[in-house]
Amino acid sequence: MRFLRRNTPDLPLDKVADVLVEEYGIEGDLTSFESERDQNVRVDTVERSYLFKVCNADEDEAVIDLQIQALRHIEQVDSAVPVPRAFPTLSGAATGRVLSRDGTSHTVRLMSFLDGVVAGSRPEFDTPAFRRNTGTTLARLDSALRGFFHPAARQDHPWDMSRAPRLLEYTRHIGNDSARRNVVSILERVRDHTLPACASLRHQVIHQDAHTWNLVVDPEDPAEISGIIDFGDMVHGPLINELAVAAYLSGRADPSPETLVDIVAGYDSVMPLERGDVEVLFDLVLGRMAMDLAIVEARAALFSDESSYDSDEGLSERIENALEAASDVENSLRRVLGFPSSASGVSTSELRADRVTSLGRHSPHFYAEPLHVASAEGMWIHGADGRKYLDFYNNVPTVGHTNPHVTNAISRQQATLNTNTRYLYSTVVEYAQRLTATLDHGLDVCLFVNSGSEANDVASQIVKHRTGADGLLIMAGAYHGMTEAVSEMSDGEFMPRSPNVAAITVPDGFRHAPVAPARAADEAESAIGRIKEAGHELAGFFIDPAMTSSGIPNVPHGFIDAIAGAVRGHGGLVVSDEVQAGFGRTGVMWGHERERFVPDIVTIGKPVGNGQPLGVVVTRREILDGFMEQTELFSTFGGNPVSCAAGLAVLDVIENEGLVANSAAVGQYLKDSLVQLAETRSLIGDVRGSGLLVGLELVGNRDNKTPAASETALLVEVMREAGVLVGIAGPNRSTLKLRPPLIARPRHVDIFIEALDSSLGEVERQRG
Numbered sequence: 001m002r003f004l005r006r007n008t009p010d011l012p013l014d015k016v017a018d019v020l021v022e023e024y025g026i027e028g029d030l031t032s033f034e035s036e037r038d039q040n041v042r043v044d045t046v047e048r049s050y051l052f053k054v055c056n057a058d059e060d061e062a063v064i065d066l067q068i069q070a071l072r073h074i075e076q077v078d079s080a081v082p083v084p085r086a087f088p089t090l091s092g093a094a095t096g097r098v099l100s101r102d103g104t105s106h107t108v109r110l111m112s113f114l115d116g117v118v119a120g121s122r123p124e125f126d127t128p129a130f131r132r133n134t135g136t137t138l139a140r141l142d143s144a145l146r147g148f149f150h151p152a153a154r155q156d157h158p159w160d161m162s163r164a165p166r167l168l169e170y171t172r173h174i175g176n177d178s179a180r181r182n183v184v185s186i187l188e189r190v191r192d193h194t195l196p197a198c199a200s201l202r203h204q205v206i207h208q209d210a211h212t213w214n215l216v217v218d219p220e221d222p223a224e225i226s227g228i229i230d231f232g233d234m235v236h237g238p239l240i241n242e243l244a245v246a247a248y249l250s251g252r253a254d255p256s257p258e259t260l261v262d263i264v265a266g267y268d269s270v271m272p273l274e275r276g277d278v279e280v281l282f283d284l285v286l287g288r289m290a291m292d293l294a295i296v297e298a299r300a301a302l303f304s305d306e307s308s309y310d311s312d313e314g315l316s317e318r319i320e321n322a323l324e325a326a327s328d329v330e331n332s333l334r335r336v337l338g339f340p341s342s343a344s345g346v347s348t349s350e351l352r353a354d355r356v357t358s359l360g361r362h363s364p365h366f367y368a369e370p371l372h373v374a375s376a377e378g379m380w381i382h383g384a385d386g387r388k389y390l391d392f393y394n395n396v397p398t399v400g401h402t403n404p405h406v407t408n409a410i411s412r413q414q415a416t417l418n419t420n421t422r423y424l425y426s427t428v429v430e431y432a433q434r435l436t437a438t439l440d441h442g443l444d445v446c447l448f449v450n451s452g453s454e455a456n457d458v459a460s461q462i463v464k465h466r467t468g469a470d471g472l473l474i475m476a477g478a479y480h481g482m483t484e485a486v487s488e489m490s491d492g493e494f495m496p497r498s499p500n501v502a503a504i505t506v507p508d509g510f511r512h513a514p515v516a517p518a519r520a521a522d523e524a525e526s527a528i529g530r531i532k533e534a535g536h537e538l539a540g541f542f543i544d545p546a547m548t549s550s551g552i553p554n555v556p557h558g559f560i561d562a563i564a565g566a567v568r569g570h571g572g573l574v575v576s577d578e579v580q581a582g583f584g585r586t587g588v589m590w591g592h593e594r595e596r597f598v599p600d601i602v603t604i605g606k607p608v609g610n611g612q613p614l615g616v617v618v619t620r621r622e623i624l625d626g627f628m629e630q631t632e633l634f635s636t637f638g639g640n641p642v643s644c645a646a647g648l649a650v651l652d653v654i655e656n657e658g659l660v661a662n663s664a665a666v667g668q669y670l671k672d673s674l675v676q677l678a679e680t681r682s683l684i685g686d687v688r689g690s691g692l693l694v695g696l697e698l699v700g701n702r703d704n705k706t707p708a709a710s711e712t713a714l715l716v717e718v719m720r721e722a723g724v725l726v727g728i729a730g731p732n733r734s735t736l737k738l739r740p741p742l743i744a745r746p747r748h749v750d751i752f753i754e755a756l757d758s759s760l761g762e763v764e765r766q767r768g
């Protein structure tokens with residue numbers, strides 16, 4: 001292999017002096033110093049110092065030109081990047097020429113000499129600050145090289161990380177058995193896993209040799225990098241290879257693998273890394289160390305006549321240590337760079353125990369065996385167990401898990417400005433305009449908070465403030481949130497209602513005849529009567545138009561409107577809690593639109609930020625103005641630019657992808673498929689809901705419709721085993737709550753139905 005011979009030119013210095021005068025018109029003191037392939041001579045003139053290079057005769061002319069053009073390009077783009085300047089000959093040529101004693105013709109070139117010392121020669125300089133600056137300086141170099149290309153960047157270079165696997169055939173020269181085994185297994189992994197993964201990462205021309213012996217520092221200020229030298233290993237390759245070489249441990253004074261985290265963090269602060277970069281980085285670091293050992297040992301065996309340039313002293317142990325530290329380093333890297341930690345690196349049982357220690361034993365899980373989640377995309381949640389779970393439960397990631405448009409909007413806004421509404425900025429106004437444009441009935445001003453609970457809490461303050469009363473009407477089984485005030489008007493097991501709150505019975509069209517709207521008005525009157533009997537006047541009515549936590553009943557049209565009429569008759573305000581039903585969930589944009597009643601206030605949460613905390617109270621101008629005049633209510637995070645950017649992006653996706661219509665169409669397909677499945681699965685008692693909010697009630701017996709609570713609980717667990725996530729709702733805990741992201745397509749429904757079918761079969765079997 002050509003690359004293994006050093007074959008360094010060896011011109012006498014008086015000859016060098018002649019060439020310098022002839023080609024460059026300079027004279028000075030000459031000092032030789034070592035290089036891997038070229039003859040290097042330092043030239044000190046009165047004005048300045050130069051580096052004069054007599055290039056290896058084997059060196060490709062195009063490769064020399066590549067180096068010179070790269071230096072010129074860097075100088076043009078960012079002259080502050082500390083690299084040598086390339087000087088032309090007197091005739092303006094990029095290089096000159098000289099004949100050696102044996103008649104071989106060599107290319108020569110002249111560069112500025114970078115003052116300072118080579119960092120590798122001073123182990124005490126290898127500090128965290130030095131390593132961080134190594135990263136930032138390299139990132140500036142790569143940033144400057146981004147737009148550069150040269151045909152010779154495709155050179156076949158011995159140190160090219162992308163060609164590392166060809167060194168496998170030279171590993172036979174590694175004498176030590178265990179070192180050889182390590183090198184072989186590292187290089188095989190690079191060949192089979194790492195390089196294929198690199199194929200889709202960012203590529204560009206990179207320096208690819210920025211280890212400590214090619215970094216120059218000022219001994220007075222050794223943390224700063226005053227020079228990056230030796231552009232001889234430049235190739236076009238994966239950008240991340242730059243870091244793999246800079247961070248590799250062979251040349252480091254401190255061999256502990258954690259030291260590379262400093263370099264990578266510095267680099268990332270200038271040129272942000274991508275997730276894929278981080279995934280391959282440590283394999284490449286190991287790969288570079290393995291290359292080092294293979295090349296040094298092969299060179300020693302093949303060319304025993306040559307003096308060794310590199311030493312591999314201690315390298316096998318460093319490789320051994322690095323292999324052992326790999327997963328710790330990868331985790332540190334993710335943490336330092338702000339990438340979520342890899343779930344596969346943490347044992348589920350340990351995490352579970354740690355969670356009890358840190359969050360207490362009552363922090364609830366959905367499943368008996370908690371689902372340890374790693375990442376998610378679109379309709380799918382990826383478990384730490386390596387399985388993919390179809391998400392048919394979560395209504396928060398309404399436009400899909402990790403939706404790229406939302407993710408980008410959040411990170412771009414975060415990188416620009418994040419503050420609060422006491423300052424003037426456009427994002428919150430733009431979002432309020434876009435949001436209110438989807439609402440009628442004069443609902444055109446917004447108050448921003450951070451959750452559904454907060455939105456309802458503020459709404460309850462508004463209705464109480466406006467009416468001077470504190471009586472509240474809700475539906476039985478309702479959930480409106482977790483603040484103290486709001487939990488009083490939630491009708492749950494753990495939330496005792498206070499005497500100023502009364503609940504209306506939820507219409508159960510499955511077990512009883514449909515309720516006529518007139519009866520709803522009667523029910524409302526008697527509930528309001530109970531409030532008055534307890535010594536309170538009516539302030540308002542809170543209604544989730546889909547009655548989600550009450551089991552997603554089919555509500556007769558006119559039912560809610562009849563209650564709203566009664567409430568208004570007593571001077572109360574109507575609050576449509578759209579935390580569940582809003583944003584296209586039921587196949588129309590708003591729940592009150594479907595149920596045809598007019599709210600005075602709309603509260604919004606959950607889906608609007610696709611997971612970014614965002615809650616909104618939308619009402620009419622006179623209502624908000626009257627309230628704010630007295631209270632000046634302010635929420636620090638409410639309406640912050642990042643949450644509003646998320647909100648805008650969610651609206652973009654809903655509009656651009658027609659997700660409201662999709663919710664209606666796919667929801668209908670889901671209901672039809674469930675009705676069809678009910679023909680063969682007798683546990684299914686009722687299919688209810690609209691759009692992509694569907695309730696599936698299970699019964700022990702279709703004749704007497706006994707709620708099948710234990711079967712429902714079992715079904716949720718069995719479906720998780722079948723790879724589909726669902727939840728439970730309803731007063732009897734016998735209704736499956738189906739609320740997939742609005743991007744669900746018929747093919748997802750088919751996967752869901754297949755899993756449901758087999759899971760129902762399993763539940764039937766287990767029930768006997």
Ligand code: PMP
Nearest residue numbers: 451452453480481544579580605
């Ligand atoms: N209202 C309704 C109808 C809800 O379903 C919920 C949450 N499940 C809330 C309000 C409270 O929202 P958050 O949990 O964001 O405070």
